[in-house]
Amino acid sequence: MKKVIEFIESIWVAMASNPILNDTTVNKTEFAEKLKNEANEYFKKQDYEKAIQLYSEAIELNPNVAVYYGNRSIAYLKTECFGYALNDASRAIELDSGYVKGYYRRAAALMSLGKFKQALKDYETVTKARPNDKDAKAKYAECSKIVRKIAFEKAIAVDDCKKSIADSIDLENMVIEDEYSGPKLDNGKVTEDFMKELMELYKDQGKLHRKYAYKILLDVKQLFTSQPSLVDVTIGPKEKFTVCGDIHGQFFDLMNIFHLNGLPSTSNPYLFNGDFVDRGSFSVECIFTLFGFKLLYPEHFFMSRGNHESQTMNQMYGFEGEVKAKYSAQMAELFTEVYNWLPLAHCLNRRVLVMHGGLFTRDDVTLDEIKNIDRNRQPPEEGVMCELLWSDPQVQPGRAPSKRGVGVQFGPDVTRKFVDLNGLEYIIRSHEVKNEGYEIAHEGRCITVFSAPNYCDTMGNKGAFINLNGKDLKPQFTTYEAVPHPNVKPMAYANSLLSLLC
Structure with missing residues (x-):
């Protein structure tokens, strides 16, 4: 944080002492861009918190640039702040309806929140804007598959009489193959020895x-x-x-x-x-x-x-x-x-x-x-x-x-x-x-x-x-x-x- 403050102060001092950069609007615009570029570097280093700080500084100086919100949105996604990511992506789209990355970001935030239908609409927008984009097509297809699966499950679900999966498990007819050499329950019970053997099995990547x-x-x-x-x-x-x-x-x-x-x-x-x-x-x-x-x-x-x-x-x-x-x-x-x-x-x-x-x-x-x-x-x-x-x-x-x-x-x-x-x-x-x-x-x-x-x-x-x-x-x-x-x-x-x- 100290380095960030020093960086900001040094730029302000340089701009204040430069007669060419005497226009406040120009100063703020250029400074915001510098902050965005600095934030991008922190993002590449996976220091997402510092990146968010700097993107926020850039937005404060120049709040009408879609890219700033889009970049902060993905940084919020990385830190699991899905609500903030969603808000930033939406704001980016408001500022520039043609900003395709904004729809990508918003779709990712919506997916993270389990809002698949809304995400599908954004992926559809991306595919229309970029009809030859294979990644966009793949994401649209995958999201569409999830939406269809959820709709199908709802259609066949009858909550009052839905049979428990637990009731359908037939343990008696599950055969333990001769070649299995892992831990075994003792008369169907977990024991201390079973747990020790299980952990060793897992350390060796067994099943x-x-x-x-x-x-x-x-x-x-x-x-x-x-x-x-x-x-x-x-x-x-x-x-x-x-x-x-x-x-x-x-x-x-x-x-x-x-x-x-x-x-x-x-x-x-x-x-x-x-x-x-x-x-x-x-x-x-x-x-x-x-x-x-x-x-x-x-x-x-x-x-x-x-x-x-x-x-x-x-x-x-x-x-x-x-x-x-x-x-x-x-x-x-x-x-x-x-x-x-x-x-x-x-x-x-x-x-x-x-x-x-x-x-x-x-x-x-x-x-x-x-x-x-x-x-x-x-x-x-x-x-x-x-x-x-x-x-x-x-x-x-x-x-x-x-x-x-x-x-x-x-x-x-x-x-x-x-x-x-x-x-x-x-x-x-x-x-x-x-x-x-x-x-x-x-x-x-x-x-x-x-x-x-x-x-x-x-x-x-x-x-x-x-x-x-x-x-x-x-x-x-x-x-x-x-x-x-x-x-x-x-x-x-x-x-x-x-x-x-x-």
Whole structure:
């Protein structure tokens, strides 16, 4: 930031002392262009936050240039600020209806938000403007395929009598081939030895037999259905408890967490706070490891739903494609059913609330209301369940529209009112990349933890986890760098339309 300020000041000084550049309008126009070019360089270096800062400076000086908004839009896409990206792309189109990249950007933002019909219209505009553009045609065709698939699924769906995928699984007739040498369930149960063998199998890039994979999914679904939407967790005064944030399919970094902090056990309990899958290309390995530990230690291993434990996100960001590649489309559908039953939040010793996203558009939301949410569904686009999964904190007091286009941004006053109303000390949430892996905000009442280091192999951030003890629940942070992984790139199984986002 200091270098950016110095750069800006140096240009202003140079222009002020140059009699040729005495026209204020010319000065601002030229200066804005310099800022845009500087922002482009930061973008190439994948320093998207600095790029956004500089594009914003350029827009402030010259707010009528479509390219500035278009460039900032893709930088927002890279940082998952889909709402802001959508607004910028729309503004670019307003300024220049012939700016084709604006339609590309807006379509990508709409796709990221699951608004496929609207995205299709923008891709259609691009193909009309560039009839010989093969990339545009491919994107239009892919988006059209998704829209048709969704329409077909709605046409054949009968919600009241739709048969559960879980009920259609025939485990008895699944044959375990003689050549299978991986871990085996003990009388259908997960054991400590099974989990150790499973993790070693995954480190060697092996695959769990589908019969055992299905059995784990069926058993963990049954376990989750027995839990409320808000789970109360009791931590003894001398007990350690660990909270982890987003993992996003980064299996080898998950293994590093266990290396640093110890394997889960009855004396080493964990809570993983959503977004276990998507983006990273080892999501199957992550989720079966986590579900396995949930079955092994149901009272000492906890999992909250994230915004990526949903069908739309999984279709776009890789998990569905990965499950289909490693197992089957049927299993991908079963995962959707299981995710619908994941708890939405956990309350530690009735003093700390942990959820994936954040707080609410209303000031009167109580823990009892959260506990009674009917969660067995896909996340809605508004309301308490949506906000638990999607919201983010902001520095300013009050509330603002979400930078993601879903949920809300909430200020320190909102957090203070919520914890006071519910007798809490603070909240823990995840959902956002942080350079150090964590952030303490809102006068210590709002803590963010993110556990996927070098997110998407590009962000360069550290990962972190939180250790607490039951006596004072004072958070202690451990940070770590990313570890090497096999040469499979993030988003390897993602929808091709999102290739520009990672």
